[in-house]
Amino acid sequence: MSFDLLESAKNLFNGNVISQASAQLGESEGGIQQALSAIIPTVLTGLLHKTESTGDVGGLLNLVKGAASDASPAALGSALQGGAGTLLSKGTDLLRSLFGDKVGAIATTLAGYAGIKESSATTLLQSAAPATLGTVGQYAIQNNLNAGGFAAFLNSQKDKILNAVPGGVNLAGILGLGSLSAIGSKLSGLAGSFGNAVGGAATSTVNTVKQAGNGKWIWSLLLILVAIILLWYLMKGCGGNKNNDVVTDSITTSQLADSAVAPVPATTEVTRESIQVSLPDGTVLNAYKGGIEDQLVNFLKDDSKAAGKDVWFDFDNLNFKTGSAEITEESKVQLSNLAAILKAFPKTKIKVGGYTDKTGDAAINKKLSQDRADAVVNGLKALNADAAQLLGAEGYGAEFAKAAADAPDEERKKDRHISVSVREK
Secondary structure, X not given: OOOOHHHHHHHOOOHHHHHHXXXXXXXXXXXXXXXXXXXXXXXXXXXXXXXXHHOOHHHHHHHHHHOHHHOOHHHHHHHHOOXXXXXXXXXXXXXXXXXXXXXXXXXXXXXXXXXXXXXXXXXXXXHHHHHHHHHHHHHHHHOOOOHXXXXXXXXXXXHHHHHHOOOOOOHHHHOOOOOHHHOOOOHHHHXXXXXXXXXXXXXXXXXXXXXXXXXXXXXXXXXXHHHHHHHHHHHHHHOOOOOOOOOEEEEEOOOOOOOOOOOOOOOOOOOOOEXXXXXXXXXEEEEEOOOHXXXXXXXXXOOOOXXXXXXXXXXXXXXXXXXXXXEOOOOHHHHHHHHHHHHHOOOOEEEEEEEOOOOOOHXXXXXXXXXXXXXXXXXXHHOOOOHHHEEEEEEEEOOOOOOOOOOOHHHHHHHOEEEEEEEEO
């Protein structure tokens, strides 16, 4: 099933969020819903327009990735209740990046459309912008999109987004356009432009080969052509992460690339199915099928399965900066999801464990595993997780590693992970 960006963003604004907004802003729930029905496609339309009007696809890709951790109902609720002023400030900056000095006019138009106060429309805009753009960022991170892939993704979503902007919101006029249909016409071209130079070079090489009369040149030219094709393949996003400057150790598909030992060569990553995980409080999480969110929620909902010290779930999308216990910004998506799960299951208590393989210095590995497990617990606390639900962290190093230090990495990588143990449910 193909990913629907608009619906995924809408799912963040569940009944609890709408009720909180209604109570905090002094507006009817109907008015809040009406406003959000316009705000979400408006923010996404601003992203489409900014992408093609500036051509800065890479910069905007980094912008939405930076908002990925804000795409959660918990963050929205905190912002609307006045407990997350930094998120409102971030929303202001994001809106200014997309719309410039037109933000005020947009808020006025939305207020009139929804029948709410202009101040309420402004607060909703500021709260919704990081969450809405963060949904885009989460998808980009989970699917390892590069600039070309990001432009192609936006191009695939544009029609539904533009059609969702209500006729009563004169967004085209505010943006100085004849109609919204003018937006998005350049996106497919932008996606293709990242490969045009390479494609042109390949064509030139083919022509050279055709013209070469001396056979000894042909094999060399063919090798060049193969190299160009491989480069093009990587630029389309089938290789690793080409947009992040920071090198990271990744706990992906239950692996921890322990920077205390020799770096592990990158392998081809299997495409994973994105799903939505529903929590008892109405929160909907964007996650991977079979990932920690999927497994953990199914376990907590199943009364036939008991908690205990032997019940562990591995993180599958958690990254640290190389040689440190600093969690990367993108990884806070999964951390935020875990915080939301703990909130939805208030009786649940967990312990975090860090593990490494047997390669390298045992003491260094143990310290790194402890520091990283501590970082996860501290990250959950920073996301307002109930401290009573967090039973601490422990770094086990290579204590439970099964593969020998000289075993193939395919075996050793199973020993490198950060995990969560459910002690009570």
